Amino acid sequence: xxxxxxxxxxxKRNEIAVTPWLFLLPGIAFFLLYVIxxxxxxxxxxxxxxxxLGEKTWVGLANYERLLGGDRKFEVSFWNNVRWLVLYLLAIxxxxxxxxxxxxxxxxxxxxxxxxxxxxxxxQVVVGLVFTWFYLPNSGLFDVITGWFGIDIRGGVLxxxxxxxxxxxxxxxxPQTAYCMILYLTGxxxxxxxxxxxxxxxxxxxxxxxxxxxxxxxxxATFIAFVVTIIGALRSFDFxxxxxxxxxxxxxxxxxxYMFEESLSEFGFRMGxxxxxxxxxxxxxxxFITYFLWSMYQDEKGAR
Amino acid sequence: xxxxPIQKSSRRWRxxxxxxxxxxxxxxxxxxxxxxxxxxxxxxxxxxxxYWTIPASFELFNNYGRVFFESDMxxxxxxxxxxxxxxxxxxxxxxxxxxxxxxxxxFRGNLLIFFIFIAGNFxxxxxxxxxxxxxxxxxxxxxxxxxxxxxxxxxxxxFCTLFMRNFIRALPFPLxxxxxxxxxxxxxxxxxxxxxLMKPALAALSVLIFTFIWNDYFWAVVLTQGPNxxxxxxxxxxxxxxxxxxxxxxxxxxxxxxxxxxxxxFLMQKHFIAGLTLGAVK
Numbered sequence: 001x002x003x004x005x006x007x008x009x010x011x012k013r014n015e016i017a018v019t020p021w022l023f024l025l026p027g028i029a030f031f032l033l034y035v036i037x038x039x040x041x042x043x044x045x046x047x048x049x050x051x052x053l054g055e056k057t058w059v060g061l062a063n064y065e066r067l068l069g070g071d072r073k074f075e076v077s078f079w080n081n082v083r084w085l086v087l088y089l090l091a092i093x094x095x096x097x098x099x100x101x102x103x104x105x106x107x108x109x110x111x112x113x114x115x116x117x118x119x120x121x122x123x124q125v126v127v128g129l130v131f132t133w134f135y136l137p138n139s140g141l142f143d144v145i146t147g148w149f150g151i152d153i154r155g156g157v158l159x160x161x162x163x164x165x166x167x168x169x170x171x172x173x174x175p176q177t178a179y180c181m182i183l184y185l186t187g188x189x190x191x192x193x194x195x196x197x198x199x200x201x202x203x204x205x206x207x208x209x210x211x212x213x214x215x216x217x218x219x220x221a222t223f224i225a226f227v228v229t230i231i232g233a234l235r236s237f238d239f240x241x242x243x244x245x246x247x248x249x250x251x252x253x254x255x256x257x258y259m260f261e262e263s264l265s266e267f268g269f270r271m272g273x274x275x276x277x278x279x280x281x282x283x284x285x286x287x288f289i290t291y292f293l294w295s296m297y298q299d300e301k302g303a304r
Numbered sequence: 305x306x307x308x309p310i311q312k313s314s315r316r317w318r319x320x321x322x323x324x325x326x327x328x329x330x331x332x333x334x335x336x337x338x339x340x341x342x343x344x345x346x347x348x349x350x351x352x353x354x355y356w357t358i359p360a361s362f363e364l365f366n367n368y369g370r371v372f373f374e375s376d377m378x379x380x381x382x383x384x385x386x387x388x389x390x391x392x393x394x395x396x397x398x399x400x401x402x403x404x405x406x407x408x409x410x411f412r413g414n415l416l417i418f419f420i421f422i423a424g425n426f427x428x429x430x431x432x433x434x435x436x437x438x439x440x441x442x443x444x445x446x447x448x449x450x451x452x453x454x455x456x457x458x459x460x461x462x463f464c465t466l467f468m469r470n471f472i473r474a475l476p477f478p479l480x481x482x483x484x485x486x487x488x489x490x491x492x493x494x495x496x497x498x499x500x501l502m503k504p505a506l507a508a509l510s511v512l513i514f515t516f517i518w519n520d521y522f523w524a525v526v527l528t529q530g531p532n533x534x535x536x537x538x539x540x541x542x543x544x545x546x547x548x549x550x551x552x553x554x555x556x557x558x559x560x561x562x563x564x565x566x567x568x569x570f571l572m573q574k575h576f577i578a579g580l581t582l583g584a585v586k
Contacts, residue, residue, distance in 0.1 A: 023401040023494070024417065035424040035427070105309065121515060121568075123518065123521065123537050130339050133335075133339065141338050213306075255430075260433070264526065282427065282428055282430075289427075293419050296419075300415065
């Protein structure tokens with residue numbers, strides 16, 4: 001009984017210092033186990049040759065030497081990742097454009113906004129399937145429409161190594177644009193009407209107004225749109241798995257897909273090599289993560 | 305307001321806008337309308353190459369009925385619910401606590417822990433893949449719903465903590481101080497003072513996580529196989545083999561698979577959008 005009373009008083013005395021750690025404990029434990037520790041384990045595995053079952057064999061940097069020393073599949077995947085990154089960013093201006101178009105108060109506009117946002121709610125697997133049918137050679141709606149203009153893509157958009165990646169990116173842009181649109185619609189709602197009026201009195205109109213008055217005020221929305229779009233571009237896996245499975249002739253592989261293919265597919269279980277690809281992807285992502293965190297840190301300092 | 309309200313512009317532009325609006329929507333949703341059309345067509349339409357014509361016969365009940373009674377679809381749907389709902393509860397509960405700890409208390413390492421949660425949430429899935437699969441195998445949870453749930457809860461806690469912490473930061477702090485002066489225990493402050501104020505954040509995160517988890521494909525493929533544990537996103541690709549190129553059946557199943565998050569979105573739109581903007585854009 002005495003110890004219980006002592007414990008209690010110790011807890012009482014240190015309540016404010018101890019409570020946050022008690023509240024953090026379950027969350028941190030889960031996050032460490034499933035997210036933080038696995039990152040380091042992947043680094044470790046990438047120095048080995050491992051089939052996922054037997055013993056790991058230490059190979060040092062051999063996986064990286066092979067990867068960066070002229071692995072054709074790696075090069076294709078890497079450049080496709082760059083394409084994804086650059087083209088995916090189009091979702092931001094496109095989203096802004098649609099948001100400006102829809103930022104009116106006419107009848108039924110709420111429903112229009114919801115329906116424009118619709119593609120984002122659907123799973124990427126379904127969007128991927130939908131676009132696969134949209135792109136079907138000869139009978140797909142896309143092919144029918146381009147046919148009117150006399151354009152014929154050999155083997156269909158997804159069957160042609162020159163167009164397949166762009167076809168998939170376009171499919172990915174559909175929901176991503178919807179996301180950026182909703183961010184900007186919310187942002188536009190918060191634009192200070194007095195500043196807009198003041199600028200109007202000063203004779204600002206149209207694109208001048210947009211560039212010098214509106215877009216600076218939309219900065220928080222743009223930041224989030226940028227973050228989610230970059231992350232989305234580097235996470236592109238579902239679309240590729242569903243739409244082309246990396247083909248034709250491996251032309252649509254990206255790093256995330258190539259990693260999966262090496263470690264967990266009918267081509268074998270090269271976990272060590274897969275982990276090395278994941279580490280490279282991780283470092284590419286880390287560049288952006290560092291920038292995001294740095295921006296957030298500046299905000300935090302400002303708030304204090 | 306920008307752009308200038310349409311009511312203030314010329315009559316001609318007003319009419320153009322009213323016409324343009326439904327037309328733009330039609331173009332925007334064209335791929336989706338195509339699938340809806342596919343899903344009510346009979347098989348014979350595809351056999352004869354009439355992909356985009358008016359259906360020769362209206363097969364809505366037939367196609368959707370077959371998906372429900374002649375495929376594993378109900379099983380996959382059930383799995384999706386069994387995976388998604390506990391994940392939502394788990395991630396929201398854990399992050400309400402971490403968010404409270406990081407949002408209310410000042411202590412060394414606060415910001416560091418917060419940033420680790422955010423950074424972990426942005427990491428590519430692939431760097432977690434091999435070790436998480438290994439861990440799940442080791443726990444004997446490979447190809448079980450629980451294995452997926454545990455991982456999802458852990459991973460989503462990162463994102464949810466970001467959201468919860470920022471939300472709690474914006475709450476009026478004097479309320480908490482007043483309770484402290486009254487001598488209320490810290491955990492009671494959490495339950496009786498902070499939690500009731502967090503209802504909007506709880507709602508926003510719940511709908512958002514529901515959609516994220518329902519739509520997850522990657523982890524479903526990595527941690528499960530077959531209709532015993534796989535959710536509907538993974539199941540639907542299995543239909544590719546079951547139905548072959550039966551576009552009408554595939555379309556019908558896709559639409560069914562997409563329906564729960566869509567319903568969720570339309571029912572809880574306000575919360576959903578609040579969640580998506582990460583609470584940073586007001």
